[in-house]
Amino acid sequence: MKRALGLGEIMVQMNPTEKGALRFQTLFERHVAGSEANTIIQMQRMGVECSFLTAIGADEFGKVILSSLRSEGVSTHGVVEDRSNPTGVYFVQRSYPVPNKTMVFYYRKDSAAAHFGPENLKDEYFVDLDLFLVSGITPALSDSCNQAALKSIDLAKKSGAQIAFDTNIRINLLKTKENAIKVLEPFVRKADILFTGAGDMAMLFGNDSEVAREKIIEMAESAHIIVFKKGSDGVEALVSGKRYSMPSYKVPVIDELGAGDACDGAFLASYLQGKSIEDSLRYANVAGAITVSLKGDIEPLPDWQAIETFLNVHGAGEKRLLR
Ligand code: KDG
Numbered sequence: 218m219k220r221a222l223g224l225g226e227i228m229v230q231m232n233p234t235e236k237g238a239l240r241f242q243t244l245f246e247r248h249v250a251g252s253e254a255n256t257i258i259q260m261q262r263m264g265v266e267c268s269f270l271t272a273i274g275a276d277e278f279g280k281v282i283l284s285s286l287r288s289e290g291v292s293t294h295g296v297v298e299d300r301s302n303p304t305g306v307y308f309v310q311r312s313y314p315v316p317n318k319t320m321v322f323y324y325r326k327d328s329a330a331a332h333f334g335p336e337n338l339k340d341e342y343f344v345d346l347d348l349f350l351v352s353g354i355t356p357a358l359s360d361s362c363n364q365a366a367l368k369s370i371d372l373a374k375k376s377g378a379q380i381a382f383d384t385n386i387r388i389n390l391l392k393t394k395e396n397a398i399k400v401l402e403p404f405v406r407k408a409d410i411l412f413t414g415a416g417d418m419a420m421l422f423g424n425d426s427e428v429a430r431e432k433i434i435e436m437a438e439s440a441h442i443i444v445f446k447k448g449s450d451g452v453e454a455l456v457s458g459k460r461y462s463m464p465s466y467k468v469p470v471i472d473e474l475g476a477g478d479a480c481d482g483a484f485l486a487s488y489l490q491g492k493s494i495e496d497s498l499r500y501a502n503v504a505g506a507i508t509v510s511l512k513g514d515i516e517p518l519p520d521w522q523a524i525e526t527f528l529n530v531h532g533a534g535e536k537r538l539l540r
Pocket of ligand 1: 253477
């Protein structure tokens with residue numbers, strides 16, 4: 218069995234039952250979500266043995282996060298209970314002011330997870346590991362999280378694991394483009410498998426998409442795989458210099474949150490378990506399509522059976538190899 222480890226913040230997500238401005242919402246569903254945890258749970262559902270590193274508050278929301286990870290079979294040995302700081306929470310606003318677009322409002326400053334640091338890492342977490350995963354959100358949380366993410370990469374590399382990194386820019390955490398480049402560049406340089414998207418590349422390198430693409434390829438000096446997520450335009454990959462492209466599936470969009478994470482997780486689980494790049498991209502698209510069509514980041518994440526059922530209905534999709 219392949220083994221993966223993730224690091225990041227998991228929060229309680231309050232998602233209104235109705236679309237529209239938050240000030241008019243009175244009924245909320247309580248979900249659990251966090252980018253790297255979403256990806257890890259996607260991988261676990263597809264047969265990778267996963268564990269997760271984070272900190273939770275000694276509060277009710279911390280308890281629901283712990284039981285969510287455990288109920289998925291994700292190992293929580295590296296989860297720290299922080300008695301001084303609370304579990305982070307965020308609110309979702311759907312379809313307002315931009316129809317079909319989701320906005321998030323965080324209550325995560327000084328959260329337990331933001332206090333996670335390199336002192337919480339143990340060598341044993343990195344033994345027999347195939348893949349370590351982190352995204353641009355974690356180093357943006359705090360200096361201690363940044364240090365923990367960098368040290369985890371060193372420990373994972375020493376144990377022979379591959380490093381997967383998603384640029385995942387959250388500008389409300391990183392504040393400026395200059396700071397985004399400063400914080401994210403070391404991670405882009407160290408990644409073996411890099412995930413990014415048009416929005417993130419424009420944020421880092423400007424609106425000329427070809428220039429931005431060239432710049433990120435140049436910066437990703439260790440990456441043998443770069444996956445470019447293009448939302449409803451599908452997904453592309455550059456694998457040891459060869460370009461692959463896979464169009465997306467057209468489905469109704471209810472809540473886009475978590476779709477990119479699902480896409481990363483399905484790609485990584487498929488690739489680690491020996492699937493071809495084309496199939497890995499196809500399953501990544503399926504996971505993204507299922508996730509946008511339902512609320513909650515974790516609940517929709519498909520297992521193999523769900524992927525197969527989806528493909529039986531929607532077909533395998535157009536397959537193109539760009540040379
Ligand atoms: O990818 C979806 C996540 O970004 C979101 O649900 C919460 O982890 C989160 C974040 O930091 O924005």
